[in-house]
Amino acid sequence: MATSLTPSAFAQELEEVMVTATKRSESVQDVPLAITAFSGNFTKDVNMDDVKDLVSFTPGVTGNSQDSFIDAISIRGIRTQDFGIGGDPSAAFFKNDLYEGRNGSAVTSLFDMERSEILRGPQGFLFGRNSIGGAFSVHTQKAQIGGTDGYVDVDLAENDRRTIEGAQNIPVNDNFAMRVAAYYSHEDGVIENKYDGNSLSQSMPNPVSEFYNYNGDDMIEHEKAALRFSTTYEKDQLMVQTFVEYEERNQSGSVYRAVQEGDAWDALTAAIPQLQPLKGGEFALDSDIGQGDDDDAEILTLGLKIEYDFDFATLTSNTGYKDHDYFYTEDYDGTPLYLSNYGQDQTGDYFQQELRLTSNTDGALSWYAGASYYKEEIETEFILNSSEDHMCQYYGAYYAEYYGYSQTTFTGCADLYAYYGSPFTPSANGLLEERGTITGEYEGWSVYANLGYQINEQWEAEVGIRHTYDEKTFGINVPTPESELGNYWAYGFSTDGTVTGPTEEWTDTQTRVIVRYRPTDEAMLYASFTEGYKAGGYASFGIAGPDGTPAGYGLGVDKNGNPINDVDIKQGEGYGGILFDPEVVDSYEIGYKDTLFDGRADVSLTAFYYEYTDLQVVTATDQGAATVKNVGESESFGLEGTVTAPINDNFSIYLALSYLDSEATKLQSICGLADVNGCEKSPLFWAPEYSGAVVINHRLPVDGGELKGSLEVFGESSRGGGWEGLKETEIDTQFEAAFRYGFFSDNGWNVGMYVENLTDEEGWDGQNNNGGILPAHFFGQKRPRTFGVNFGYEWE
Numbered sequence: 001m002a003t004s005l006t007p008s009a010f011a012q013e014l015e016e017v018m019v020t021a022t023k024r025s026e027s028v029q030d031v032p033l034a035i036t037a038f039s040g041n042f043t044k045d046v047n048m049d050d051v052k053d054l055v056s057f058t059p060g061v062t063g064n065s066q067d068s069f070i071d072a073i074s075i076r077g078i079r080t081q082d083f084g085i086g087g088d089p090s091a092a093f094f095k096n097d098l099y100e101g102r103n104g105s106a107v108t109s110l111f112d113m114e115r116s117e118i119l120r121g122p123q124g125f126l127f128g129r130n131s132i133g134g135a136f137s138v139h140t141q142k143a144q145i146g147g148t149d150g151y152v153d154v155d156l157a158e159n160d161r162r163t164i165e166g167a168q169n170i171p172v173n174d175n176f177a178m179r180v181a182a183y184y185s186h187e188d189g190v191i192e193n194k195y196d197g198n199s200l201s202q203s204m205p206n207p208v209s210e211f212y213n214y215n216g217d218d219m220i221e222h223e224k225a226a227l228r229f230s231t232t233y234e235k236d237q238l239m240v241q242t243f244v245e246y247e248e249r250n251q252s253g254s255v256y257r258a259v260q261e262g263d264a265w266d267a268l269t270a271a272i273p274q275l276q277p278l279k280g281g282e283f284a285l286d287s288d289i290g291q292g293d294d295d296d297a298e299i300l301t302l303g304l305k306i307e308y309d310f311d312f313a314t315l316t317s318n319t320g321y322k323d324h325d326y327f328y329t330e331d332y333d334g335t336p337l338y339l340s341n342y343g344q345d346q347t348g349d350y351f352q353q354e355l356r357l358t359s360n361t362d363g364a365l366s367w368y369a370g371a372s373y374y375k376e377e378i379e380t381e382f383i384l385n386s387s388e389d390h391m392c393q394y395y396g397a398y399y400a401e402y403y404g405y406s407q408t409t410f411t412g413c414a415d416l417y418a419y420y421g422s423p424f425t426p427s428a429n430g431l432l433e434e435r436g437t438i439t440g441e442y443e444g445w446s447v448y449a450n451l452g453y454q455i456n457e458q459w460e461a462e463v464g465i466r467h468t469y470d471e472k473t474f475g476i477n478v479p480t481p482e483s484e485l486g487n488y489w490a491y492g493f494s495t496d497g498t499v500t501g502p503t504e505e506w507t508d509t510q511t512r513v514i515v516r517y518r519p520t521d522e523a524m525l526y527a528s529f530t531e532g533y534k535a536g537g538y539a540s541f542g543i544a545g546p547d548g549t550p551a552g553y554g555l556g557v558d559k560n561g562n563p564i565n566d567v568d569i570k571q572g573e574g575y576g577g578i579l580f581d582p583e584v585v586d587s588y589e590i591g592y593k594d595t596l597f598d599g600r601a602d603v604s605l606t607a608f609y610y611e612y613t614d615l616q617v618v619t620a621t622d623q624g625a626a627t628v629k630n631v632g633e634s635e636s637f638g639l640e641g642t643v644t645a646p647i648n649d650n651f652s653i654y655l656a657l658s659y660l661d662s663e664a665t666k667l668q669s670i671c672g673l674a675d676v677n678g679c680e681k682s683p684l685f686w687a688p689e690y691s692g693a694v695v696i697n698h699r700l701p702v703d704g705g706e707l708k709g710s711l712e713v714f715g716e717s718s719r720g721g722g723w724e725g726l727k728e729t730e731i732d733t734q735f736e737a738a739f740r741y742g743f744f745s746d747n748g749w750n751v752g753m754y755v756e757n758l759t760d761e762e763g764w765d766g767q768n769n770n771g772g773i774l775p776a777h778f779f780g781q782k783r784p785r786t787f788g789v790n791f792g793y794e795w796e
Contacts, residue, residue, distance in 0.1 A: 078133030084540025092131030104326030122532025157788025189218025222251035256334030271397035291341035343383030501576020538577035546574030709741035722769035
């Protein structure tokens with residue numbers, strides 16, 4: 001839906017947004033898909049920071065978070081539930097038709113944009129690469145032959161926020177042009193960390209105080225810089241476009257606050273008495289950040305697009321390469337204790353090539369066909385750190401209670417080991433550090449074809465088919481930690497070097513059928529059936545024995561019958577990664593689109609139903625390490641709608657609303673309840689039942705220019721609680737608003753002001769129920785109310 005409005009005399013009409021989601025350029029109102037499109041002007045007007053900010057304005061899409069992870073993104077309730085690298089995301093991100101990848105590399109800044117397209121429902125047929133839930137497809141401004149346009153925008157706000165971006169088109173001759181665009185943004189932390197570092201570290205028998213963050217720094221901050229260089233060459237029937245983009249990002253990882261209710265919290269506070277109630281209010285932070293607070297990336301992207309017009313058809317070659325380095329740390333437990341401090345050090349590169357032939361004829365028959373190939377190499381070291389003494393306190397108390405021993409609390413590992421009659425030698429830094437390095441080599445290809453036939457002036461039908469092949473080679477290296485506590489806690493095993501299992505492959509054929517009916521020139525009704533598929537993969541924190549059983553604590557026993565860990569597993573002993581199968585979905589959709597009031601209003605309504613099976617879900621095991629299982633089925637029904645319309649000559653409105661009714665079954669193995677049927681027929685807890693956005697635009701012509709402003713409100717109903725439906729981890733209904741107003745002169749300059757989070761609402765990005773040693777927690781506090789001003793200048 002076009003949402004950036006331009007004045008026409010004293011009235012307002014829509015700025016038509018052309019999209020290429022269906023492999024050919026057409027108006028978004030002519031596309032028989034649930035697609036929301038935003039112009040580049042809209043992206044600037046509402047101050048979007050990165051690609052995930054598109055979530056707020058798109059019906060049926062939720063789960064924006066303030067980090068570089070995309071596993072919280074939910075499209076119609078379909079979400080990535082495995083944050084490791086052995087699987088693939090369920091929501092696919094593309095820039096200039098090139099796949100953006102996974103956590104750490106998919107989230108990039110939005111600057112000098114042409115348009116953004118968000119497609120809901122399975123998009124594997126159109127985009128490939130596991131876009132089973134939907135696809136985000138953003139397009140940057142291209143170099144224009146003969147153009148000399150450019151701009152510069154400056155934004156200054158509270159918390160030392162300062163952002164500057166600009167671009168310049170450079171014509172070289174009648175056939176060649178270049179464009180340079182740059183972006184920089186900085187913001188200090190906006191959430192205060194109440195942790196003082198004194199009470200816990202000084203009371204520990206083996207203090208690890210040098211690892212604690214005492215300074216109480218504000219969290220959720222960023223510093224980002226990006227540069228893009230693009231070119232366009234056109235001559236006769238040939239067009240060649242290139243772009244090179246580099247982005248460097250340094251920002252906070254997710255921040256957490258433990259929920260001070262429930263069995264896990266009670267057990268933790270009983271075992272570690274020095275843990276006091278968390279400081280601050282409900283939305284404050286009291287966290288040691290012992291391992292750091294990093295969400296840092298360097299991302300290089302290269303793109304080459306070649307088009308040649310053969311008159312009867314256009315041949316398109318799209319080539320892309322991405323290289324990224326990513327480093328991430330967080331305090332996952334959300335308490336002042338040094339527990340479960342998580343880190344991820346990742347490097348990867350990705351190559352893709354697509355060839356496509358699209359018909360140009362004007363007859364009743366239209367078609368396109370193509371083939372694509374990708375290859376990805378990725379390596380990630382996962383780092384999980386905890387205080388040895390805290391681990392001994394917790395598990396010592398747990399087993400004392402379990403076996404009915406007299407002593408139920410311990411002061412640390414020395415106390416616990418002495419209780420059992422053994423000495424304990426702490427590690428050099430007092431930490432249990434478990435590290436595991438994953439290496440993946442992934443490769444695949446697909447071929448596809450689509451036929452469309454216009455039966456008459458009102459009826460048209462399309463049928464498409466795509467065949468996909470994926471293969472993955474997975475290796476894992478888990479060295480034995482220095483700590484005497486061993487490798488039980490995070491992995492449950494160790495390896496002697498990298499252990500690589502056999503290459504696994506998956507194939508699937510997906511079909512799509514669409515029927516369109518046009519009762520008038522402006523109106524369209526459509527119905528579609530689409531199959532979706534996401535490849536299988538490997539659990540990032542586990543390894544399987546020769547018989548497929550996950551290795552770890554409890555798999556073997558010593559001579560006394562006591563369970564032991566699997567240690568120093570070697571290549572050639574028959575071990576390999578823990579496999580999980582693909583996910584599949586059958587999706588049914590009907591929609592209605594219309595343009596009203598002589599082109600001044602657009603409406604788009606969609607109803608959908610899907611059956612989703614073999615969800616890839618991270619779940620705990622008895623062997624220590626988390627794994628990924630195919631469990632459950634989900635049936636979901638939903639309604640979505642967007643309207644863009646004038647209110648009068650000076651006001652217009654954009655309205656987006658969605659409703660989701662979901663039900664999941666066959667969840668017994670991941671419920672976490674004593675009553676294994678307790679979570680049957682649960683809703684998909686991460687997706688709200690209702691979500692939406694409203695944007696009211698105002699334009700008023702005045703001498704020398706115009707006044708322009710907007711009021712933006714977006715919100716969602718309650719969600720969370722996990723499969724168990726815990727009330728204490730439910731996120732309440734949330735709303736957030738922003739107000740912007742400015743003057744835009746006829747001479748190209750503009751000045752304005754804005755207030756984001758207008759009513760200073762508090763809220764969360766998400767939650768996890770966790771279990772065992774980790775209490776439930778919320779993460780991602782909303783930014784507080786922020787005042788800012790902006791200045792800009794555009795030239796032709």
